[in-house]
Amino acid sequence: MSETKVSWMKRFWAVVRYEMLWNIRKKMFIGALIFAFIFATLNIALPAALGVSENPYFTVTFSVGSFVFVLFAIVTGAYCISGEYEKGTIIPLLTKPVSRTMVFLGKLFAIFIVILATYGVIYTYTIIGGLLVYGPQNSLHLVPLALLGDILSTFIWVGVVIVAGTISKNSLLAILTTLGLFVALLFGTSIVGQLSDNPGPLNYIPGSGASGTMNVMTGQNITISTVTINTFAATTTGTDSIGVNLIKATLYPDANVNFYYTDIQNLINPNSTEPPRLLYSESITLIAVRSAVFALLYTEILFVAALFVFKRWEISE
Amino acid sequence: MDYTIETQDLTKQYGNLVAVNKLNIKVQHNTIHGFLGPNGAGKSTTIKILIGLLKATSGSATVLGKKVQLDDADSRLRIGYMPELPRFPKHLKGAELLDIYGRMYGMNPVELKEQISKLIELVGLKGRENDLIGKYSKGMQQRIGIAQALLTNPELVILDEPSMGLDPVGMVEVRELIKAISKDGMTVLVSSHLLFEVEQICSHVTIINRGQALVSDTLENVSHKISGPVSIQVEIVNLNQKVISSLKELPFVKEITQKNATLNINLNTREEVREKISQTITSSGGIIVSMSMKGHGLEDIFLELIKSQGAKK
Numbered sequence: 001m002s003e004t005k006v007s008w009m010k011r012f013w014a015v016v017r018y019e020m021l022w023n024i025r026k027k028m029f030i031g032a033l034i035f036a037f038i039f040a041t042l043n044i045a046l047p048a049a050l051g052v053s054e055n056p057y058f059t060v061t062f063s064v065g066s067f068v069f070v071l072f073a074i075v076t077g078a079y080c081i082s083g084e085y086e087k088g089t090i091i092p093l094l095t096k097p098v099s100r101t102m103v104f105l106g107k108l109f110a111i112f113i114v115i116l117a118t119y120g121v122i123y124t125y126t127i128i129g130g131l132l133v134y135g136p137q138n139s140l141h142l143v144p145l146a147l148l149g150d151i152l153s154t155f156i157w158v159g160v161v162i163v164a165g166t167i168s169k170n171s172l173l174a175i176l177t178t179l180g181l182f183v184a185l186l187f188g189t190s191i192v193g194q195l196s197d198n199p200g201p202l203n204y205i206p207g208s209g210a211s212g213t214m215n216v217m218t219g220q221n222i223t224i225s226t227v228t229i230n231t232f233a234a235t236t237t238g239t240d241s242i243g244v245n246l247i248k249a250t251l252y253p254d255a256n257v258n259f260y261y262t263d264i265q266n267l268i269n270p271n272s273t274e275p276p277r278l279l280y281s282e283s284i285t286l287i288a289v290r291s292a293v294f295a296l297l298y299t300e301i302l303f304v305a306a307l308f309v310f311k312r313w314e315i316s317e
Numbered sequence: 318m319d320y321t322i323e324t325q326d327l328t329k330q331y332g333n334l335v336a337v338n339k340l341n342i343k344v345q346h347n348t349i350h351g352f353l354g355p356n357g358a359g360k361s362t363t364i365k366i367l368i369g370l371l372k373a374t375s376g377s378a379t380v381l382g383k384k385v386q387l388d389d390a391d392s393r394l395r396i397g398y399m400p401e402l403p404r405f406p407k408h409l410k411g412a413e414l415l416d417i418y419g420r421m422y423g424m425n426p427v428e429l430k431e432q433i434s435k436l437i438e439l440v441g442l443k444g445r446e447n448d449l450i451g452k453y454s455k456g457m458q459q460r461i462g463i464a465q466a467l468l469t470n471p472e473l474v475i476l477d478e479p480s481m482g483l484d485p486v487g488m489v490e491v492r493e494l495i496k497a498i499s500k501d502g503m504t505v506l507v508s509s510h511l512l513f514e515v516e517q518i519c520s521h522v523t524i525i526n527r528g529q530a531l532v533s534d535t536l537e538n539v540s541h542k543i544s545g546p547v548s549i550q551v552e553i554v555n556l557n558q559k560v561i562s563s564l565k566e567l568p569f570v571k572e573i574t575q576k577n578a579t580l581n582i583n584l585n586t587r588e589e590v591r592e593k594i595s596q597t598i599t600s601s602g603g604i605i606v607s608m609s610m611k612g613h614g615l616e617d618i619f620l621e622l623i624k625s626q627g628a629k630k
């Protein structure tokens with residue numbers, strides 16, 4: 001056979017198929033799916049158990065949640081390159097007429113499809129759950145924005161776990177690094193967010209970001225002991241909340257989010273009279289766009305770094 | 318003349334260890350080229366450089382007219398490769414694996430389907446093609462490994478120890494298969510440490526040890542040029558001590574062993590000396606009833622070469 005031109009796309013799709021079949025046949029994936037459904041069910045049931053009986057914004061303020069982002073990133077991404085190295089399957093793969101860039105992008109695309117499909121199913125479930133438990137739901141046409149946001153949030157972690165894997169050639173180490181970073185950021189940002197009177201820098205770090213209150217109170221109030229939270233107004237600025245913030249910004253583009261400094265004493269002591277001090281206000285549109293841009297930026301940097309390392313791998317076993 | 322594979326001073330170092338040391342090999346078109354060497358000789362390392370998995374420390378290699386590089390997908394369109402002890406994704410079925418790999422070569426689905434059933438049959442996996450590879454035995458994985466190397470009827474097939482882990486019947490089948498694909502015009506580079514295997518199927522052979530080619534030529538020339546000294550067996554009536562002692566005085570006789578009426582004479586030459594031996598025996602009073610000569614197989618050459626290289630170091 002002579003050296004015929006074989007299209008890039010044909011080979012790329014073969015890699016996508018290869019990776020998709022792997023992903024959906026992983027036991028880990030099935031486990032993560034079950035976990036995500038339990039989490040979604042709790043989300044539907046818990047406010048109802050706390051006395052909320054109607055909430056037209058339930059679906060559009062739902063997010064699969066930061067832990068689920070990390071979970072699916074690990075399940076789909078942790079083994080996708082370093083795992084092939086560990087198992088030795090990378091040797092037959094990389095000796096086919098597919099370039100490493102093709103393999104890398106094909107795998108990422110497969111992960112994208114798998115996560116899109118998974119979150120799609122979860123959102124369908126929460127729409128049905130929302131309709132059944134909280135009555136008619138508003139703005140359901142905006143759910144795709146939530147889906148998009150959640151995928152962006154997840155892909156930061158996909159980037160983290162793949163970078164860690166390509167550098168270390170060790171999937172377990174990649175998972176631990178990712179979980180470690182997640183937990184560190186989770187605690188780090190919430191402590192800084194609580195104690196600091198300048199939570200602004202949190203806007204630029206992956207994670208929950210700064211917490212504020214939007215000046216639109218269309219949601220439902222949920223009171224847990226002394227603290228009342230409005231399900232719509234409560235806003236976090238970080239890359240974990242891109243979807244919800246994009247929806248809020250679409251619904252109320254001119255709304256502002258106020259950030260307060262709350263002394264820790266106030267939270268502990270219900271009789272405290274000191275009012276929270278307003279630190280600053282920001283437009284919800286700015287918050288949503290900024291977090292989306294930063295998520296894209298992080299993801300891109302991480303993927304470029306991973307590809308750079310992967311292209312230089314020597315496969316000797 | 319153009320070669321299918323040609324290396325120039327190919328060298329690969331792992332830290333201080335020189336796995337491949339200024340290796341020069343040439344593989345001609347449409348030949349079956351055996352790549353022989355003991356464990357750790359550098360066969361797999363060389364092959365991994367040829368297929369683009371490893372980067373040479375120095376020197377270069379040309380495969381199918383193109384300089385080998387680390388990540389050159391297009392040149393692999395024309396090469397089929399079976400890794401040493403290949404491992405394939407456990408979650409895929411045998412036929413699925415071949416289908417996906419085939420699409421990576423850009424094969425069209427109809428042609429691919431036909432080819433897959435042909436290959437499954439050829440490597441003896443019929444009836445098991447829809448089982449998960451995770452459930453395959455070692456030998457079955459080896460067989461699917463051979464099948465995937467032949468998917469596109471490539472111009473060049475590189476097989477790294479294809480018979481490892483196969484049962485005796487499987488080994489014979491693989492040898493037949495390699496001969497058959499060579500008839501179809503493919504060039505085959507097959508590594509092995511089993512000499513009889515190479516002797517049976519290869520037209521050319523390169524023997525490598527400690528990363529260096531000891532010899533690289535046609536099988537015939539290799540046997541001729543460097544095969545070690547031969548031995549002669551003579552059956553003698555009236556065999557006495559005088560016969561033996563006068564034989565021992567001959568300069569080309571290395572060693573004599575006796576078994577009943579038969580002498581086994583090891584020579585240190587390949588020259589024709591039967592006449593002189595026969596004369597010596599007769600003049601000492603012995604009567605020759607039969608005489609035969611044994612040339613040494615590749616096996617002995619191989620051991621000899623490796624030993625002599627070891628002695629030099």
Ligand SMILES: Nc1ncnc2c1ncn2[C@@H]1O[C@H](COP(=O)(O)OP(=O)(O)OP(=O)(O)O)[C@@H](O)[C@H]1O
Nearest residue numbers: 316317331336354355356357358359360361362363
């Ligand atoms: N990844 C590696 N790191 C360090 N040394 C290596 C590595 N891979 C191989 N080597 C060394 O390189 C040398 C050649 O190994 P190679 O695998 O090429 O041998 P081989 O001829 O294929 O042997 P075998 O018949 O056992 O397969 C050996 O000494 C081996 O220890």
Ligand SMILES: [Mg+2]
Nearest residue numbers: 360361362401
């Ligand atoms: Mg080897």
